[in-house]
Amino acid sequence: MESQPQQAPQQRAAVDPTEPRLAAAARAARAGAYEWDLVTGDILWDDAACRMVGTAPEDFEGRAEAFFAALHPDDATRLAAATAEAIERGGSYRNRYEVVHADGSVRQLEERGEVLLGPDGRPHRVTGLLLDRTDEGREPGRPLAPTPVVRPRAPWFRGALPRRGGDPAASSADSIMLTLTRALSKAASVADVTRVMTDIARPALNADHLLIEADAHNPEHPCAVVGRAATEAMQRAVRDDQPLFLEGAAVPPDDGGPSVVRSWAVLPLTGTDDGRGACLFDFAGARTFDNGQRTLFTAVAGILAHALARARLFDREHQWAAELQRAMLPRGVPSVAGHDTAVRYLPGTTGMAVGGDWYDVLPLPDGRVGVVVGDVQGHSVEASAVMGQLRIALRAYAAEGHTPGAVLARTGRLLADLDTDLFATCCYLSLDPATGVIEAARAGHPLPVRIGAGASGTGVSGAGMTDTGMTDPGTAVELDLPGGPPLGVDPQALYPETVTVLAPGETLLLYTDGLIECRGESIDTSLDRLLATVTDWTRDEARDEADSPAPERLERLADHLVRPCQAQHPRADDVAVFLLQRRSCS
Known part of the structure; x- marks a missing residue:
């Protein structure tokens, strides 16, 4: 019996122990990895992506020119x-397009990626x-890949490639405009x-x-892309009120080095507020701007x-509002004997960016000191104006020697009589x-936080009094301070008073x-x-900076508390922080 010839076994890939496992997975899927730094413009491709x-x-060389030089002009x-x-929306996205290789062959590529944000919340x-x-056939709704063509070697070879039919550039330009307008x-x-x-x-x-230069007509205003030449080009565009397109110009840098070849689209900006400026798009090397691009x-x-x-x-109105807000707040915090203080105030960055948050330190007639937030x-502007009235009224009632509960009750009645729909917490x-x-007394306001110093304070007893009882170093807990409704809600409201002791070293x-509120997060989680x-x-500060002066540590804590709020863009609410620390016994 004649034996049948054996079929040659299928060639199988062997495991390469030196190849990273995820790289092997990408290779098995015939995928190439990429990363694009939106800040610097640098691009990273692995070898597979380069070949595709x-x-x-x-x-x-890590620049986008290599990609756009290969991209089919219709795409x-x-x-x-x-x-x-994708950048405006953020998150994951999917694109499909064609590239033309040096031999004229056309490949269909699919790009699946994600836009990642930086610490500042901006696309990073x-x-x-x-x-x-390419081997999977055409994408639904798109024509088959065109017959391979030979690509000219000159830069910006767009006109040499065949069109797929229609004018996709017009609708795509409209899409860009729609995205930017939105x-x-x-x-x-x-x-x-x-x-x-x-x-x-x-x-x-x-x-x-x-x-982008808002004052490009001003020759003294500095601009820098590749030096003084950029300033002059923007000034010329503003003076002539005409776009200026430079295609492959040799630009001498300010440092006297050799000229570099750049391409610029320089555009005058004439707004409805009589402002005159220009914007400049800068491209490396030579580039041709066709009529559609212009x-x-x-x-x-x-x-x-x-x-x-x-x-x-908006910025002018914001400046006026900020000046009003600063005028309403104390210029400085008076010193408190035996205590250190640190304050921070951040205005909101939405709307008029002016609100009603305030803090104050009040000298009282019997040697005591009043603290209010x-x-x-x-x-x-109305909220800020009401805040100014309340601040003045509260100072007057406190100066008369009233207890904290009585001060809040009187201030609440005043707000109710102001014929405004606004209320206030305090x-x-x-x-x-x-x-x-x-x-202390409280009107609908967040509870103060007591920060332990590592030693038990001296308790006080009596009706309505609490014990410090803080023994755990650095522990932060909310102060037990029952309160009443916000000011202005009920003109007959009464505000209970609580007595406690701030032990040496406690804060x-x-x-x-505004310090804790976070959209989509419950108030308990925020607290x-x-x-x-x-x-x-x-606790970390006590361990690492034990020899630092207490006032410096308090300032660092204030900075630490507001730093997340400073990074919020936009910031929906004002933020006021007041830290009061009793100095330790010497």
């Missing part, structure tokens, strides 16, 4: 629109995988407008740099000019600096709700986070 795009790994504007939308980098879909409509300040253009427009249009850049400049005009008006409802305490005895933290933050920081 048609670039030798050793020739890839360029459409991909820019998709990029703008894009990371994901490239997949070669993003700019949410931008209130000039800083917000600049962030939108930097985070969305610059990467979507493949620019290395973007410079129209797109000019349209972008138009919506940018209107957004800047609106933002300048309050918050008027709302963020408006925490007011009267301190005896010599003994640390505190009398009292008073704050407004637990605050107490844990204070406890952990205080």
Whole structure:
């Protein structure tokens, strides 16, 4: 019996022990990994991604030019629109496009990635995988890949490739404009407008740099992309009120080094507020701006000019509001004998960015010191004005010698008589600096936080009195301080008083709700986070900075508490923080 020839076994890939496991998984899926730094413009491709795009790994210099030089011209504007939308929206995305290799072959690639945010909440980098879909047939709704063509070697070879039919560039340009218009409509300040253009427009249009200058007509105002030449180009665009397109110009840098080849789209910005400025999109090397691209850049400049005009008006109003707010707050905190203090105030950054949060230290006639932290409802000039009235009234009632409960009751009746729909929360305490005895009352305000010093305080007894009883070093707990309703809600409301003692080394933290409120988080969770933050920081500081002066440590704690709020963009609420620490016995 004649034996049948055996079929050659299928070649199987062997395990390479030196290859990272995730890299092996990407290779098995015929995927290439990439990362795009949106801040610097640097791009990282692994070898597989380089091969898919048609670039030798050793020739890839980490810039976007290699990708856009390979991208099929029919996909360029459409991909820019998709990029703008993905960056504006954030999160995961999926794109599909064609690239043309040096031999003229056309490959269909699928890009699956995610836009990642930095610590400041802005788009920071894009990371994901490239997949070669050429052998899987055409994507639904798209024509088959065109017949392979030979790509000219000259830069910006777009006109040499066949069109797929129709004019996708027009609809893609409209999509870019729609995305930018939507993003700019949410931008209130000039800083917000600049962030939108930097985070969305610059990467979507493949620019290395973007410079926006509100006063480009002023020759003394410094600009820097590649030196003085950029300033002069922007001044010329403003003077002539005409866009200026430089394609592959040799630009001498200010440091006297050799000239570099750059391409610029320089666009005048003429807004409705009589402002004159310009923006400059900067590209490395030579680039040709065709009619469609010039129209797109000019349209972008138009919506940018209107957004800047609106933002300048907002910034002026914000400045007026901030000046009003500063005038209403104390210029400085009076010293408190035997105690150290630290205060912080951050205005909200939405709306008028002015609100009703305030703090104050009041000298009382019997040698005691009053400390108050309050918050008027709302963020408006009216809220700030009401805050000023309450601050003056509270100081007057306290100066008359009334107890904290009586001061709040009288202030609440005054607010109810002001014929305003606003109410206010407040925490007011009267301190005896010599003994640390505190009398306190509260009107709908967050409870103060007591931070232990590591030694048990001297308790006081009697009706309505509490014991310090703090023995755990650095522990932060809410002060047991029953209160009444917010001021202005019930003109007949009474406010119970509580007496406690601030032991040597102990600290009292008073704050407004802007410090802890977080969208989508319960108030209990927010409070637990605050107490844990204070406890952990205080214990770490006691261990690492035990020899630092107490006032310095208190200032560092204040900075630590408000740092997360400073990073919020936008910040929905005002933040007021008041720290009072009784000095340890010598």
